[in-house]
Amino acid sequence: MDLSLITFVQILVAVIAIICLMVANAVVMVYVERKVAGFIQRRPGPYEVGPWGTIQAICDSMKLLAKQIFVPANVDLVLFFLAPVLAFFPVLLLFLPIPFGPYLTPWKTPDGLVLILAFAGFGVLSNLLAGWASNNKYGVLGAARAVSQSIAYEIPLMLALMAVVFQAGSLNLSVIVEKQGWVPWEWNIVTQPLAFFIYLICLVAETNRAPFDLPEAESELTAGFHTEYSGMGFALFFLSEYANMLLVSFICATFFLGGYKGPIIDGFWWTIIKAYAVMVFIVWIRWTFPRVRFDQLLNINWKWLLPLGLLNLWITAIIIKVVN
Amino acid sequence: MFRAIWDNIKGIYSLLVGMAVTWDFFFSPRYTIHYPRKVVERENLENYRGPLELTRGKKEQDQTRCISCQLCVKACPGHCLKVTKGKESKSPESWLYDFSLCCLCGACVEVCPTGALAFSHKVYMVTTTREALILDLLKDLKERVAETPLLVEAPDSTASQEPSAAVVKEA
Ligand code: SF4
Ligand code: SF4
Numbered sequence: 066m067d068l069s070l071i072t073f074v075q076i077l078v079a080v081i082a083i084i085c086l087m088v089a090n091a092v093v094m095v096y097v098e099r100k101v102a103g104f105i106q107r108r109p110g111p112y113e114v115g116p117w118g119t120i121q122a123i124c125d126s127m128k129l130l131a132k133q134i135f136v137p138a139n140v141d142l143v144l145f146f147l148a149p150v151l152a153f154f155p156v157l158l159l160f161l162p163i164p165f166g167p168y169l170t171p172w173k174t175p176d177g178l179v180l181i182l183a184f185a186g187f188g189v190l191s192n193l194l195a196g197w198a199s200n201n202k203y204g205v206l207g208a209a210r211a212v213s214q215s216i217a218y219e220i221p222l223m224l225a226l227m228a229v230v231f232q233a234g235s236l237n238l239s240v241i242v243e244k245q246g247w248v249p250w251e252w253n254i255v256t257q258p259l260a261f262f263i264y265l266i267c268l269v270a271e272t273n274r275a276p277f278d279l280p281e282a283e284s285e286l287t288a289g290f291h292t293e294y295s296g297m298g299f300a301l302f303f304l305s306e307y308a309n310m311l312l313v314s315f316i317c318a319t320f321f322l323g324g325y326k327g328p329i330i331d332g333f334w335w336t337i338i339k340a341y342a343v344m345v346f347i348v349w350i351r352w353t354f355p356r357v358r359f360d361q362l363l364n365i366n367w368k369w370l371l372p373l374g375l376l377n378l379w380i381t382a383i384i385i386k387v388v389n
Numbered sequence: 390m391f392r393a394i395w396d397n398i399k400g401i402y403s404l405l406v407g408m409a410v411t412w413d414f415f416f417s418p419r420y421t422i423h424y425p426r427k428v429v430e431r432e433n434l435e436n437y438r439g440p441l442e443l444t445r446g447k448k449e450q451d452q453t454r455c456i457s458c459q460l461c462v463k464a465c466p467g468h469c470l471k472v473t474k475g476k477e478s479k480s481p482e483s484w485l486y487d488f489s490l491c492c493l494c495g496a497c498v499e500v501c502p503t504g505a506l507a508f509s510h511k512v513y514m515v516t517t518t519r520e521a522l523i524l525d526l527l528k529d530l531k532e533r534v535a536e537t538p539l540l541v542e543a544p545d546s547t548a549s550q551e552p553s554a555a556v557v558k559e560a
Contacts, residue, residue: 105411106419354404354409369397 067194072172076161079171083160095122098348105352114254129303132296133340137200139359140293143196148293149190149301155187156308164239164316166333177238180388181316182223185271187307189215192273192280192290195302197292206323207289210359211280214270217275217366222267224374225260228381230255242324247331259377261321263370268313272306274347276354277362284356312345417443422438429512438508440488441497443530453527454505457481461506470497480525489522 096111096119103110134144162177164170174180189211232253233241246251254261255325270277285384291302318339327335348352357365376381421431446452457474467488475482498506516522 073416101415102413104419107414107419109419109423112423349411351406353407 076172079161080157081090082085083157083171086160087156087308088313089302090311090363092122092126094310094344094348095125097345098351101345101348102352105143105349105369106183114382117185124299129296131298133309135293135297137293139200141198141200145293146193148195148198149298149305151194151299152188152191152305153308155184156276156312158184158257158296159312160315162238162323163312163319164242164338165315167324167331169333170239173237173239175235177236178236180218181312182226185219186215188305191305196290199290201293202290203286203292204290207264207280207282207286207292208378210286211273211290214273214277214362217363218270218370220371221263221366221374222271223379224371225257225264225267226316226320228257228260228374230376230379231381231385232256238319238324242319242326245326246327247326249321252321254321255378257321257381259373260381263377264317264379266365266370268317268343269347269350270366272309272313272347274306274310275351276356278356280350280358280363310344310347312348314340317343317347401463401535402422402432422431424513431510432510434510437495437510438495439511440509440514440524441486441492441506442509442511442533443484443526444505444507445530446536450539453480453484453530454503455484455501456503456505458502459501460502464496464498466494482528486524486526487522488524489519 072102099121100110100118107294109118111121114124136142157166161172162174162180164173192211193208196204196206198213229241230236233244235241235244241253249255269275273280279289281291282288286292289300294302318336322339322343323335324339325331325333325336327338365388443453443455456473456479458473459472462470464471467487467490469487471483471485471487473482473483493508495508498508501553
């Protein structure tokens with residue numbers, strides 16, 4: 066790995082582009098999510114602000130920018146302000162190894178997956194800090210839930226991705242995409258359906274979204290770990306939630322849905338279409354299912370996903386050994 | 390063990406059923422009515438309990454049935470009614486109703502011996518001050534009388550502001 070000047074500039078440009086992508090994604094997804102939620106509940110969703118409510122999300126973000134950041138009494142000031150920053154910035158790094166297009170990869174590193182899995186834990190660390198620093202019982206409960214949930218679900222997530230890595234024989238995300246064809250039956254979703262299923266469940270749990278949104282369960286914990294945050298503090302958590310969603314959707318598209326490959330011409334548009342299809346699926350799930358209980362959440366993981374993931378990995382390894 | 394696996398498969402099937410329901414809902418028509426541009430049809434407001442209004446008399450349709458007995462004033466838990474008896478007759482001189490205090494409980498409607506009170510179907514009521522919520526029901530009655538002088542000859546109740554509950558009571 067040579068960090069020459071060109072690589073450095075390339076990464077810098079990529080980081081700026083990714084920040085733009087994250088913010089634009091949050092604005093679009095807020096609108097899409099509210100519209101989908103409305104349609105599923107047979108109401109129109111945002112409607113009044115702009116044509117069909119399209120500038121509602123922008124108005125909301127303006128409001129958040131202008132809001133005061135209220136600091137409650139007896140908070141740990143350093144951690145209180147560090148937590149939202151920590152939630153937002155490590156996500157940037159995670160986008161670096163993702164191959165958006167055949168030539169459009171921010172940083173072609175042979176160990177892309179290791180980078181992603183190593184830094185994925187930062188999100189939950191920031192949740193923990195936020196909950197702890199804000200001196201609020203709901204915050205602490207939400208943080209505790211976030212940690213135990215994340216510890217539980219990261220293992221089957223890794224196992225599911227590992228099965229694909231075994232099959233491709235590489236940790237490099239570009240190679241994983243290259244090993245898949247452009248038609249749907251050449252994608253990894255066909256060869257690894259169980260891994261895809263496990264990954265889909267873990268993806269919802271990892272991004273703390275309904276039905277696994279226990280760290281911020283509104284009806285039980287007001288807002289969980291970000292109860293005490295307002296203004297930009299809250300906005301950063303919000304942005305990072307959507308950025309995390311985007312990230313897991315991109316990983317899903319890369320690992321299971323053939324990445325940038327598609328009919329006619331390969332390119333970043335296929336990655337984006339596939340990733341957003343996954344995102345809409347996540348939104349759809351959120352507005353369909355009720356929240357699980359905490360013991361159910363852990364039971365699903367330790368009793369089912371983990372053994373299934375191990376079994377899947379074992380079978381994959383045997384098949385690869387036999388075929389080779 | 391096998392039973393647990395079977396239960397899980399059934400559980401996953403039920404999740405798919407749920408997703409099919411929301412999929413259907415996503416493509417079905419919406420119920421929302423965008424208020425300033427469209428209003429709710431009157432048939433859908435028949436059982437809406439809006440602010441109180443005075444019903445009309447059986448014979449003298451331009452008069453209230455109220456005999457100023459003050460029963461409603463005593464029954465009201467929110468103390469929102471103020472009925473002043475007229476000097477010459479029993480019928481009231483002023484009939485003030487503070488909608489900002491009313492909880493729409495219906496105690497006044499139940500207790501009235503002459504059936505002089507009923508809930509209206511007014512949905513579209515906007516004010517910017519509290520004072521505007523103190524309604525003069527006699528004035529309101531007069532306005533309605535001016536609009537439709539006779540109810541029997543104009544039984545088209547959808548056009549008038551007369552509440553159907555009062556019409557049923559009369560029958
Ligand atoms: S509905 Fe209840 S609160 Fe309202 S005026 Fe009648 S008795 Fe009072
Ligand atoms: S109870 Fe009926 S009749 Fe008596 S004052 Fe009230 S409205 Fe009039």
